[in-house]
Amino acid sequence: MTANYSSYRTDRLTAGGATAVNVRNGICHHVIQLPPLATLEATGVVVHASADAITFVAASRPPSRPLDPADIDALLSLRGQVFVTGDFNSKHVSWNSRITNAAGRCLLRVAERHHALGVGPYDPTIFPAGGLPDIIAVVKGVPHQITATTRTALSSDNVPVVFDIDLDALQQPRRDISLAGIDWDRFQAAVTDSLAAATPPVEAGADAALLHFAATTNDAANIATPPRPRTPPDYSRQLPPDILAAITEKSRLYREWQRTRNDDTKRLLNRMRRDIRAAIDDRRHRDWTNKVATLCLDDSSARRTTKRFLRRTQRIPPLMVHGQAVCEPAAKADALADVFEAAFTPIEDPTDAVHDDLVAERLPHYF
Known part of the structure; x- marks a missing residue:
């Protein structure tokens, strides 16, 4: 369980695997019941964005089961925008795989019938690399540019894949009202122009005048507030280069130990794990110490930090x-x-x- 995230998982009836979707608690979402699937294991969550809802599905197909096109057809038939990702064990050159197998051709035919797009990284997602990408995404109706990249943040032989959805390509930057960054001269000019341009008639009453004034000030505040970027921060790349290099080397050692089962490699791997964990903990404690040292009661930084710890985001179900x-x-x-x-x-x-x-x-x- 990840802190500040809601986790939804579907366990396999037999030992050996499961699918899960983690959603940040501050995001409006709800879990859905997927249609019966014959060869796929899947978990679905609907995320309500500012413009529309997107159904995210984490799916997996064991290599021993042949891909049933009816399963892909059922997932892509879900209403609205659909983002299905996981290990389908389906290889095709359309999503940057080196080879093409029968499951890949079947998946591509069903995706094209639904006007869906297959997205995969250029790098291998499993070591040793057999057909390059195994983890891909099948996207339907999402009007944004999507790119896939691999990370070396875990020690598994399966490499994590990050799918970036470029929201800035089709959407305007968000303008949240912020008193700290507002341009007060522009705000005053916007309020003056709006009130001079149109005012409710006298016979409309005081309530109409108050509503008009509130709408005018709110619109002026939105105009005078500078836009904020939509790109979320990439916390995984805030580690220093030496720790990132150590994590990459640890992943390489783990894959080597999986192939060779050498005791010396295993001892070196365990030592690197302890050193990396100690280095990350030391950096986390050092960053927190520096942050506490900069807190001040005069500029409300201490109050904001305390409020962030005390605030608990509650997800209201639909x-x-x-x-x-x-x-x-x-x-x-x-x-x-x-x-x-x-x-x-x-x-x-x-x-x-x-x-x-x-x-x-x-x-x-x-x-």
């Missing part, structure tokens, strides 16, 4: 309405309103003449 998952707050409110409206029984005449006569008869006895 509502299921008529078999459909509703995640947005406005859509949830509308769904609840529809339920209450359907359950409410209107009463034409709320008065009860018998009860009123009884109250009128008994009430004088108490005075």
